[in-house]
Amino acid sequence: xxxxxxxxxxxxxxxxxTSGAALAQPASPPPAPPQTPAQPPAQAxxxxxxxxxxxxxxxxxRREWTxxxxxxxxxxxGVNYATNYSFNDRFRFDAMxxxxxxxxxxxxxxxxxxxxxxxxxxxxxxxxxRTELIGPYHSNAVYAxxxxxxxxxxxxxxxxxxxxxxxxxxxxxxxxxxxxxxxGPWPDEAQSTFGPQQYVNPQGAPGPSVAAxxxxxxxxxxxxxxxxxxxxxxxxxxxxxxVQLQGDGVNRAYSLAGxxxxxxxxxxxxxxxxxxxxxxxxxxxxxxxxxxxxxxxxARTVIGIDDDPERRSREVRSWVEFCLYDEAxxxxxxxxxxxxQLRSSSSRMRALxxxxxxxxxxxxxxxxxxxxxxxxxxxxxxxxxSPAFYGWRQTPRNAPFAAxxxxxxxxxxxxxxxxxxxxxxx
Numbered sequence: 001x002x003x004x005x006x007x008x009x010x011x012x013x014x015x016x017x018t019s020g021a022a023l024a025q026p027a028s029p030p031p032a033p034p035q036t037p038a039q040p041p042a043q044a045x046x047x048x049x050x051x052x053x054x055x056x057x058x059x060x061x062r063r064e065w066t067x068x069x070x071x072x073x074x075x076x077x078g079v080n081y082a083t084n085y086s087f088n089d090r091f092r093f094d095a096m097x098x099x100x101x102x103x104x105x106x107x108x109x110x111x112x113x114x115x116x117x118x119x120x121x122x123x124x125x126x127x128x129x130r131t132e133l134i135g136p137y138h139s140n141a142v143y144a145x146x147x148x149x150x151x152x153x154x155x156x157x158x159x160x161x162x163x164x165x166x167x168x169x170x171x172x173x174x175x176x177x178x179x180x181x182x183x184g185p186w187p188d189e190a191q192s193t194f195g196p197q198q199y200v201n202p203q204g205a206p207g208p209s210v211a212a213x214x215x216x217x218x219x220x221x222x223x224x225x226x227x228x229x230x231x232x233x234x235x236x237x238x239x240x241x242x243v244q245l246q247g248d249g250v251n252r253a254y255s256l257a258g259x260x261x262x263x264x265x266x267x268x269x270x271x272x273x274x275x276x277x278x279x280x281x282x283x284x285x286x287x288x289x290x291x292x293x294x295x296x297x298x299a300r301t302v303i304g305i306d307d308d309p310e311r312r313s314r315e316v317r318s319w320v321e322f323c324l325y326d327e328a329x330x331x332x333x334x335x336x337x338x339x340x341q342l343r344s345s346s347s348r349m350r351a352l353x354x355x356x357x358x359x360x361x362x363x364x365x366x367x368x369x370x371x372x373x374x375x376x377x378x379x380x381x382x383x384x385x386s387p388a389f390y391g392w393r394q395t396p397r398n399a400p401f402a403a404x405x406x407x408x409x410x411x412x413x414x415x416x417x418x419x420x421x422x423x424x425x426x
Contacts, residue, residue: 056176056333059167065369068409071158071390076401093394094150099143100160100390101372107321107334108169108365115163120146122153139300139373140189164369171360177229182327190298190323198376199269199286206294207271214294223295232322237349239288240342249280251386264386281340285318288339298323304370305410335360369410
């Protein structure tokens with residue numbers, strides 16, 4: 001029997017097994033996010049301490065990073081068609097808020113408390129240097145928030161830095177595959193991932209094409225008839241075979257201060273990627289997260305800056321982390337799955353009974369500084385033309401048009417002592 005047929009037969013047999021009864025579906029999604037960033041949730045979730053001993057995940061090869069971001073907004077130029085003269089528009093606001101993400105803890109990273117150093121500028125004037133964290137929101141996402149009173153300006157700029165520590169991950173799949181589905185609710189951090197997320201499952205429920213793929217890949221059987229780890233591996237392999245990588249998913253539109261900045265990322269969304277069966281690495285990330293959620297498995301997207309000295313600007317990487325919850329021992333483990341790297345190395349699924357590089361085991365994560373769980377913040381803010389991780393809000397209304405430039409960088413830093421974490425004040 002050909003290897004491909006043998007592998008698929010194995011998966012069908014496993015899915016058809018009745019070794020575990022169908023367990024409870026996830027509870028209802030969390031409430032909708034607040035309408036403005038001025039209303040963080042009433043209760044903050046604790047930050048996971050990934051440095052504690054974990055029987056399923058080991059961290060190795062530590063490296064410290066400083067994340068550096070510059071966001072520049074320029075009021076868009078317009079034309080007075082009555083006179084045919086061009087003019088430069090301006091931002092006019094009574095108040096303005098800008099937010100930028102901070103990943104406090106992921107499967108492979110932990111940020112350093114008190115390391116934020118940021119300044120919001122209106123024109124050349126610094127208007128806010130405070131460090132205020134709001135959240136958590138969907139996927140335990142937390143944002144640094146900056147505010148100013150009324151202004152009239154052509155340019156608004158945010159300079160932001162913070163420090164984080166990254167590790168490679170070593171996954172004990174033999175032990176993890178024995179962990180069953182929880183009989184009770186998922187932990188809050190995992191449960192929140194079932195809520196709506198732009199470009200993944202914007203309506204909350206999976207799109208029809210994504211749902212159809214999951215039903216096809218599981219032969220219409222209950223996904224919970226096999227262990228969460230085996231299900232996650234099987235579905236990752238199916239996405240690996242389905243999607244052809246195309247493009248890098250980045251809008252490179254501007255030259256800035258002699259360097260190179262981007263407008264943001266290009267995304268077509270999980271549903272379109274499942275239909276077209278091609279897309280960028282970020283499209284594959286969105287699709288895998290949507291597939292996992294459709295199968296009842298909590299999953300979040302993770303976005304980081306890769307330290308690649310051969311590039312003029314750092315590469316933006318994204319991957320998925322699914323939640324493995326050992327309910328009996330109250331152990332929460334987020335498992336990284338780099339679906340784009342899986343697809344880059346092979347267009348075919350590997351044997352399920354062997355470990356896969358980039359499925360839990362990842363020897364490049366120490367070179368990547370995670371900084372976001374969302375391409376667009378899950379709160380009522382906006383960016384311009386392309387998703388760009390940050391968001392802003394003006395009152396009484398947002399400017400309809402603007403030019404947007406974002407410059408991302410990461411540099412190695414030397415720190416003494418272990419990194420610490422903090423929970424944002426609600």
